[in-house]
């Protein structure tokens with residue numbers, strides 16, 4: 568069973584209204600979604616998205632009593648704009664992203680997320696598409712493997728682990744969680760009673776397999792555009808890489824101008840929001856950036872679990888909630 572984290576704070580952050588329209592981009596087992604439906608009754612509408620068919624099936628049952636007030640869609644929240652359009656929505660009053668994996672996903676051996684069980688090394692949240700962790704490990708060269716493990720796992724011994732993986736896969740393909748866990752342990756050692764030495768490597772591969780950071784960046788951009796004036800964006804993250812992306816996105820969208828005045832040629836980060844790569848938006852010195860801020864940040868510091876919540880749900884330990892509100896009077900900068 569998945570206990571929703573920061574439940575009360577998240578529902579309060581969304582500022583639910585009786586006939587509001589909401590998107591839950593990470594439905595999971597439907598804990599937050601059922602709170603959104605209860606809090607936006609009697610006429611609030613929810614579009615709930617998950618890329619995992621298993622999560623959708625579990626939540627469908629849990630949310631059945633809300634009838635037509637809720638629509639479930641299989642998909643990636645990075646495609647939130649087109650999913651909302653399919654549903655006939657151009658604007659919404661609140662969006663929730665509670666990212667990462669859920670406890671049931673971690674706890675089901677056959678999903679291959681965990682080194683606690685021996686299972687095929689899969690790790691895809693959407694098992695209907697993309698490359699499994701075993702395929703990724705078989706494909707990447709040693710340098711790229713080390714970079715993934717270093718960047719997404721913040722693992723200092725990434726090069727040693729990558730070297731061991733490459734040596735081992737030359738003898739036998741690495742296809743199971745137990746194989747990978749013992750290989751990492753043999754590469755880096757590990758003391759009894761401490762965190763398993765493969766924890767960071769598993770996290771890194773999971774993030775890479777699911778392109779979690781790419782989805783987050785695109786999801787934040789899509790969500791910001793979909794919000795109606797006064798609409799709220801609430802994002803829960805579980806590690807520092809994700810939290811930094813959310814913090815910087817909200818800060819950038821809330822600031823008037825990011826151009827350092829002393830530079831002669833300026834590339835304003837604001838103007839890349841709509842595109843995949845930076846669009847060189849060049850301003851001469853002294854000219855103001857014409858970007859119009861889109862968000863107000865409501866949580867200067869991230870909201871974290873109280874000691875009571877931590878006692879009931881230790882998984883909330885690393886959860887951070889950040890909240891922003893779509894500005895009332897401004898229009899989004901046009902995409903060019």
Ligand SMILES: C[S@@+](CC[C@H](N)C(=O)[O-])C[C@H]1O[C@@H](n2cnc3c(N)ncnc32)[C@H](O)[C@@H]1O
Pocket residue numbers: 569570571572592593594595596597598599600616617618619622642643644645665666667668669692782
């Ligand atoms: C932490 S759980 C959400 C739990 C949920 N808030 C609840 O109360 O039950 C994260 C869920 O988001 C889904 N997910 C993660 N990244 C996603 C993405 N990019 N698009 C769609 N779903 C995603 C996962 O499959 C998982 O079911």
